[in-house]
Amino acid sequence: MANPQDSLSREHGGIPWKHVIGYILSIVLTALALWVTFETGFSTRTILIIIFIFAFLQAALQLLMFMHMTESSEKNNTLTGKTQTGNILFAAFIAIVIVAGSVWVMGAGHAKHDHHKMEMDHDMKMDGDMKMDHGDHK
C-alpha cells in the first residue's frame, strides 16, 4: 500500500513522473483501441473483448496513477487505502453484473424477438442458445 508520505517525498520537486507515464500510457491505449477497431479486421467479438480490456486497463491507470486510490490518510494504517480499493473493485463487480447481466437477460428468449426489426441479432452473439429460439417467431 502506498503511503502519502512516500509519494510526497518521491515527487518532491522535479517532474511528476508518475503522472507523465500515466498520461503517455493512456494516449497509447486509446490509440491501440482505435487501431484494433478500425485496422485489424478481427471478428466483431474479438474487437469488443480487446477494446474493453484496454478500457479497464486505462481506468486502472487513472485510479492508480492519478487518483492515489491506494493511498491511506493515516500513517501506519492502510485501512483507508484498502477500503478505497475494495470499494472500487466491488463497484467494478456490480458494473459488470449490471451491464453484462442486462444485455444477457434482455437479449435472450422472447425478449429479443419483440416486435422490432432485429436483423443484426446475429452479430450480438451474446447468447449461445439464440438459434434454438428462432422457431418461436410469431
Add this chain to the structure above:
Amino acid sequence: MKWDEFFVTGDPLIYGADVSIGLTVIGILFYLTYFKKWQWLWREWLTTVDHKKLGIMYIASAVLMLFRGGVDALLMRVQLATPDSKFLDAQHYNEIFTTHGTIMIIFMAMPFLIGLINVVIPLQIGARDVAFPYLNAVSFWTFFIGAMLFNISFVIGGSPSAGWTSYMPLAGNELSPGPGQNYYLLGLQIAGIGTLLTGINFLVTILKMRAPGMTLFKMPMFTWSALITMIIIVFAFPILTVALALMTFDRLFGAHFFTLQGAGMDMLWANLFWLWGHPEVYIVVLPAFGMFSEIISTFSRKVLFGYKAMVWAMVIIAGYSFLVWVHHFFTMGQGELVNSVFSITTMIIGIPTGIKIFNWLFTMYKGKISFTTPMLWSLGFIVNFVIGGVTGVMLAMAAADYQYHNTYFLVAHFHYVLIAGTVFSCFAGLIFWYPKMFGYKLNEAIGKWVFWVFNIGFNVCFIPQFILGLDGMPRRVYTYSAASGWGGLNMLSTVGGFLMGIAFLILAYNFYYSFRYSERENTGDSWGLGRTLEWATTSAVPPHYNFAVTPTVTAMDPLIQMKRDKQDVKPKIEDIKKIHMPDNSGVPFFMASFFFVAGFGLVFEWYWMGIVGLIGVFITLIIRSFDKNEGYYVSEEEIKETERLTV
C-alpha cells in the same frame, strides 16, 4: 389547468380525507402557536444535526406512513371482503394498491429501519455522532419531502395507479395520463437522494468512527447488519435513480426508453427496476436480522451463537443479492437458460438466511430467557419468517413459478417476509430502544396485547391468501365473482387485516399511556441486561455528545465485559475534556423545500417552477460550500454539570 382538475374531486372518501388533513394541519398550527412552540420546533428539530433526534423524526414519519399505508390496506380488504363489491371502483382500487406498496416499502420500512439505525448505531460504536452530521440532516429532509410530495398526490392531481413496480407500458403517458405517475417518479427520486446519502454516511461512520479497541470482529451484530445494508444501498440506489430518470424522460420529454413506439423496450424497465428491487429486499431485511440478533442475545443472557458465521453470511449477501433479480419476472420469457440460472442462484441465496435461523435458535438454547415484548416479537419473527422463507424457495423454482406468479400466493409470501421480518423487527427495535430515545419504557402489558392481536391478525389475514393464490386468485384485481368461491377466505383475510389495524391502535394508545404513566428510567441500562455500548451511557437518554469520555472496547459485548470487571460507566472527573460538536443548520430544511418546489413543478410539467426549485437547490449547495462550518466546543464545566460530577 382548472382547479377541479388540480384537486382530486368527486369521491366522498377523499373529501373526508381532505377535511381530516385540513383539521390536523390547523390543529398542529394552533398547538405550536398557542404554546409558543415555534422557536422550539426550529431550534430543537428542524435545524438539528443530532443523529438521535433525526432518528426519532425518521421513526415518527415512518409510523405516520404506516398508518397511511395501513388505511390503504384496510380499504382494499373491505373492497375484497365480499364478491362483486361496489365499495371502490377499479381506478380507485388501482391507486390504493399502488400507494400502499410504494409507501410501505419506500416511506415506511426503510425510514423506520434507517431511523433505528440513526438512533442506535453511533451509540453502539461509541461515537459522538455520524461522520457527516450535516449530510444526515439532508438525508432526513429529502426523504421527508419526497414522502410528502408522494402523499399529496392523493388530494392534488391524483394518485399513481400503475402498481408500486410501475411496469411499462402501463405506467407510460398513454395508459397513465396525468400527474399521478409523475408523483411516483419525482417522490421516489427525491427520497432516493436521501437514502443514498445515508448509505455513504453510515458506511464511513461505521468504518472510521468506532471507539478505540472495537475491531471489525468486535462490532455488535446490528452494526454489522447496518454496514452491509449501507453497502447495498450505495450500489443499488443509483440503479433506481437512473431507472426513474429514464421513465421521467419518457413521460416528460418524449424519450423512448420503455415506450412501445420508437423501438423502446418495456421489459427493460422491469429489468432495471428489479436490479434495484432485489437488493432493496435485503436493504429492508438485513437490519431486521441485526436487531433480532441483539434482542435475542440480550434476553437470552447469552452471547450470540455463531457470530462469525452470521457475519460472513451477510458479507456474502452484500454481493450475492445483486445476482438474483430475474426471479421477479420468470414469466417474461427470457428463455429456459436464463431462468434456470436465476432459479439456482435464488435457491442458493436461501442458505445464508437459513444459517441465521439456526444461530438464533442456538443462542436461545439453554439460555435464561426473559419474555419481554421485544423478545416476543423476535420469537414471532422466527416462526412466521420461516413460512415466508419456505414459500420463497417454492417461488424460486422457475417452472413452478408460472403457476404462482401474480397470484395471491405471491402476495402472501412477500407479506410473510416483509411483515414478519421488517415490521416485526421495527416494533421489536422500537420497544427495545424506546427508553434510549425517551427515557421510559413502553408499557409491557399493553405491549403484549399488541403483539398477540397483531400476530393472530397477521396469520388470519395471510394464511387464507396462500390458499386463494393456489386457487388461482390473481393479485391486483379489484373484485371477483361469487361463482369463483373465493368469498369466504377473502372475508376471513379481511377480519385478520382489521385485527392488525386494532393492534396498531392499541400500540398508538400505548405511546400515550406510557408517556403519561411509565416509570422514568434513571440509568443508561434500562433493561438491566444490556450488552453493547448504547446501554453504557450515564443517563437513560444520552446527552447530545453521547459519551462524556469515549469508551475503550476490550471485548465483544463491551458492557458485559465492563460489568464483569465491575467497571463503572460514570466517567472520572479528570478524564473530562472539552468536546467538539457540529453546528446546527437550517440549510438542509431549505434545500429539501426547494426540492419540493422543483419536484412539484415537474409533476405538473410546469418547467419554470422546476427550474426555480433546482436553482434554489444549487444556491443552498453553494451556501454550504462557502460556510466554514467549524462547529463548536462543549466546555468541561457544561459536561461536568450534565454528568453531575462534582469536584
Add this chain to the structure above:
Amino acid sequence: MAHAEVHDHNTPLEYQSETGRLNILGFWVFLGAEIALFSTLFATYLVLMYRTADGPTPHELFELKGVLIETFLLLTSSFTCGIAIHEMRRRNRKGLFIWMIITLALGAGFLGYEIYEFVTYVHEGAALGTSAFWSGFFVIVGTHGLHVTMGIAWITLILIQVARRGLTPQTSAKVFISSLYWHFLDVVWIFIFTAVYLTGMVLHNG
C-alpha cells in the same frame, strides 16, 4: 467528534484534518455509487443498441474526428488536474491555480465540442425522441456532459475559496476531492469512448 489533528509536515494538507480524511473516504464511496449509476446507463445503451426504429443509425452519424478531439481534451485535462494536485502537495498555490485553470479550460473545450456534436446530430435528424437508441445515446453522453459542467462550476467555486482563505487543511481537502471527481469523469469517458462510440461503430458496421 474525534478531533485528532495530524501535525506531521510530510502529511499532505488534505489529510491533516479529521473532516478532510472523512470527506475524502466518503467521496470515494460516492464514486462507487457513481459507477453503479453510469453502469445502468451503459446497460441501457447497450440493450437498446439496435433499436434505431426509423431514425438514423449511429454508423451514419458518428464521426470519429470529433470524438477523438473530445477524448484528447478530457484525457489531457485529467493529466493537468493530476499535476495541479502534485503542485498543491508541494504547497505551491500558484502552480495549483495555473494547472487547475488549464484543466478547466480543457474541460470547457470538451464541453464545447460535445455541444457542437449534439447540435449536429439534431440537425441530421437524431434527437432524444427519435428512437430508443438515440434516447440512450443522448442520456448517457448528456449525463456525462452534465457532470463535466457541474465539475467546472464546482472547481471554480473551490478555487475562489482557496484564493480567499489560502491552502488550509479544509480547502486543500476540497481541492483534492474535486480532483478525484475530475479524474473520475475521465474514467467514465474512457468507457463512453469504448462502449458508446467504438462499440456502436463496430456493431453497426456488422
